[in-house]
Amino acid sequence: SWSLISIEQLTRSDLEELFAAAYRHRSALESGEPCSMSSEAIVATLFMQPSTRTRLSFEAAALRLGGKILSMSDPAASRAGSEWKESLADTARVLNGYADVVVLRHPVVGSAAHYATMSTVPVVNGGDGAGPGSEHPTQTILDLFTIDDLCGSVDGATVCVLGDLSQRCVHSLLAGLSLFSDVTVLAKTEETTRLTERELQRHARHGLKVEYVDDLAEALRRSDIVYACGHEDPTHEIPLDMRLDPRTLRGARPDLRILHPLPRGVELPTSLDGTAHAAYFEQAANGVPVRMAVLERILSSCGSAVA
Ligand code: CP
Numbered sequence: 001s002w003s004l005i006s007i008e009q010l011t012r013s014d015l016e017e018l019f020a021a022a023y024r025h026r027s028a029l030e031s032g033e034p035c036s037m038s039s040e041a042i043v044a045t046l047f048m049q050p051s052t053r054t055r056l057s058f059e060a061a062a063l064r065l066g067g068k069i070l071s072m073s074d075p076a077a078s079r080a081g082s083e084w085k086e087s088l089a090d091t092a093r094v095l096n097g098y099a100d101v102v103v104l105r106h107p108v109v110g111s112a113a114h115y116a117t118m119s120t121v122p123v124v125n126g127g128d129g130a131g132p133g134s135e136h137p138t139q140t141i142l143d144l145f146t147i148d149d150l151c152g153s154v155d156g157a158t159v160c161v162l163g164d165l166s167q168r169c170v171h172s173l174l175a176g177l178s179l180f181s182d183v184t185v186l187a188k189t190e191e192t193t194r195l196t197e198r199e200l201q202r203h204a205r206h207g208l209k210v211e212y213v214d215d216l217a218e219a220l221r222r223s224d225i226v227y228a229c230g231h232e233d234p235t236h237e238i239p240l241d242m243r244l245d246p247r248t249l250r251g252a253r254p255d256l257r258i259l260h261p262l263p264r265g266v267e268l269p270t271s272l273d274g275t276a277h278a279a280y281f282e283q284a285a286n287g288v289p290v291r292m293a294v295l296e297r298i299l300s301s302c303g304s305a306v307a
Contacts, residue, residue, distance in 0.1 A: 001302035003123040004294060005112045007137040007172040012179045019145050021293035022286070025064075029289060035064055041299050044070040044099035046091070047126065048080065048106045053262060054126045054138065057287030058103050061295055064288065070099050092118035101298055109133040122298045127168055130232045132196060134168035139261055140176040142290040143169075143227070146283040150257050151224050154180040160219045161185055162242060162267065163229040164193040169261045170229055174199075178206035185210045186219040188242060193231070216241060220252040228258060230265040243267045249277060259283050 010018075028035060043062035045055050059069045072078050079086035088106070092115050095102055101122050104112050109129030116123040127136040147154050159177065161170060165187060174195075177183045185203075187195075187210055195203075195210065203210055213219040220226055228244055243266055244258065257279040260268050264280075272278050 001122045002298050003116050003119075004137055004298070005116055005123065005125045006135050007140045007176045010137075010141075010176075010179070015141065015144060015176070015179060018141055018290070018293045018297065019148055021296060022142075022145050022289040023149075025289035025292040025296075026286070029064065035066060035292075039065050039067045039295075039299050041065075041067040041100040041295075042070050042098070043067050043295065044072070044095055044102045045126070046072050046080075046095065046102055046104045048104075048111075049127070051105055051126065053284055053287055054105060054136075055103075057284075058124075058126065058138075058291050058295075060288045061291035062101075064292055065295055065299070067100075067295070067299075088115050089118045091115075096120045100302070101295065104128070122302055124294065124298070130168060131166050132171075132199070134166075134171055136168040136172050136261075138287075138291060138294055139169045140172035141294065142283065142286045143173055143259060143261070144176050144180075145290050146259060146279065146286050147225055149286070150279060154183065156182045157225060158184045158186065158223045160188060160213070160216075160223040160226040161229070162188045162216065162226055162244070163238075164231040164236075165189050165195050166193050167229055167232050170227075171199075173227065174203055174208060174210070175206075178203055178208035181207070183208055186213045186223060187211065188213050188216050188219055190239065190242070216244075217248050217251055220249060220256060223252070223256055226252075226256060226258050228260045228264075228267050230260075230267050234265065238265060238267050243269070244272060245269055246271060246275075249275075252277070 047055050080091045103124045103126045104115050105126035106128045111128045112125035125135055144154055151157050256277055258277045260280040
């Protein structure tokens with residue numbers, strides 16, 4: 001059976017297969033067609049950190065595929081999050097008997113991989129930790145799917161990444177972008193949230209060009225996509241020159257599209273929501289068909305799918 005812990009497990013052809021399945025699921029959802037797959041699987045969402053999009057879109061995806069949900073969204077109400085601090089290993093041993101797939105979100109880097117060592121059912125990393133080694137692979141699949149959808153291809157895209165590069169969604173995104181050809185990343189970030197030298201070297205080895213920029217407006221003129229992501233610490237004061245607004249976007253190409261993993265901060269004012277640049281709610285909506293594609297692949301790999 002197949003667990004999804006890191007975006008680095010995937011090849012370009014894996015991503016292309018997932019995109020094709022997600023396009024198929026999205027069309028079927030839009031036209032109200034019944035899902036071609038009917039699964040009896042129980043998907044457990046074990047979230048030890050807050051989430052709106054990842055948890056609910058996984059649950060919607062599981063329900064759309066005909067599966068069932070076992071949800072634990074208040075960690076304080078479980079043994080794993082209480083003062084008893086039941087270990088992840090023991091939690092995995094218990095959930096092995098309760099669910100067919102586990103989606104885990106956890107504040108500590110490496111938790112999904114650790115959980116998977118004790119799990120007899122497939123595990124999906126719903127985001128673990130922050131900083132080096134942190135990952136959010138399904139966010140990246142839906143981000144890349146959205147770029148493919150908006151630009152016609154990820155190949156050749158120029159993506160301005162705006163914000164704290166130490167976040168798990170950015171780590172996974174850059175690793176995912178490096179699977180495509182001729183992608184340029186223009187990074188507008190603070191000194192304290194740059195990539196480590198090791199990360200930069202790894203991306204360069206995989207052919208991904210990462211160029212730091214000072215002038216956001218100039219970077220937007222060169223970009224197909226701006227991926228704004230704010231700061232890991234919601235109390236951090238985002239500098240004025242790192243916020244999108246109608247003035248910064250004045251010189252941008254008309255087809256520049258703004259993505260954001262959400263939730264937003266001051267870097268993405270609501271005044272941009274009605275502009276042709278805004279694509280972040282489309283991106284969030286893509287979470288359902290993309291996670292249907294991920295669950296379908298997992299359930300097919302462990303024989304839980306009923307076609
Ligand atoms: N983008 C994302 O991971 O959102 P949630 O924290 O709401 O799941």
